[in-house]
Amino acid sequence: MTTPTTLGTGEASTRLHELTVLDVRTPGEYAGGHLPGALNVPLDQIQRALPDIRQAAERGDVLVVCASGARSENACRILADNGIATATLAGGTGAWAADGHDLHRPEGAARSTWGMERQVRFTAGTLVLLGLILGLLVHPAFQLLSAGIAAGLVFSALTNTCGMAALLAKLPHNRPRAADLDNTLAKLRSR
Template sequence: MSTPVMTMDAEALKCLVDSPNADLALIDVRTPGEFETVHIPGSCNVPLDDFTANPAEVLAKLPGKPLLICHSGSRAAKAQRALQDAGLEHGTVLSGGVTAYQAAGGTVARGIQRWAMDRQMRLTAGSLVVAGLIGAKVISPKAAWLSAAIGGGLVFSAVRDSCPMISVLGKMPWNKTGK
């Protein structure tokens, strides 16, 4: 049985961020492109794949207690599970992510605007399904297998709570930063 997810709401984080004595390490586990688009000032960007590869190494470089941040809380919860699996003190997840923090009036830093990863995934999956259906009507009935493969991939993603399409999208040039 896994340990429950420890969360902090956006209002509580606003109070802590404004406090000079806060002993928090804000770790944003989104892609570098998402982080550049909008992030909480003072947060450190460690993409989820990098974080889960070696959470102990990441935490050794950061002072304070880890507060894990993503777009909505889902990827941050995965990072928290990686900490638990490594036997480390598990971090706290910002409930609702950067989205909730912004909605609560928290100050954010903005850069080049990009779509969130889940939105990119929905556009890509939907476009491929439509392409498969059109291809089945216009080119060959076998093109419908593209739609079936995307549907199967989405089921797999839901069951495994991971998304290979998001991993691929995260490596696309528009999701990288100029650094």
């Protein structure tokens, strides 16, 4: 198994022209802004893209990015388990933008696209509030919904995983159309 390296935003910026950059966020997040030249291969599609990523890694270095670094670390582990050497961007696109680097957006992309973290916070907050309100107005058992969400958030923090994000990633606005992913994989093969 290969160990992924971590690149800071400065080093990634100077080497961007020589890197194959894979953005493992959802298509909606990718449309909200990504590193120049990054290709969108959502985390849940990494297995499908393995042959093309392996070819890209044989031609040069692969940098995996996400919003903060957690999903890209997961992707790097999957790739490492398959013998593919990769690097991850320290702090993700958040750190990239905070350090003054430009994020590119596809033509016509909405600028108000919610990132996965924001989607999770909204959904969790809504479900907790719903559980509390229904627990007060309908039946106390509805408060178990709030307790379940709280337990899920604690588990998420302890394991650095997020089941709710995995579920939300399956919503239509967070999923690539098959043609989009096929197009991305064709671009990856041609690099």
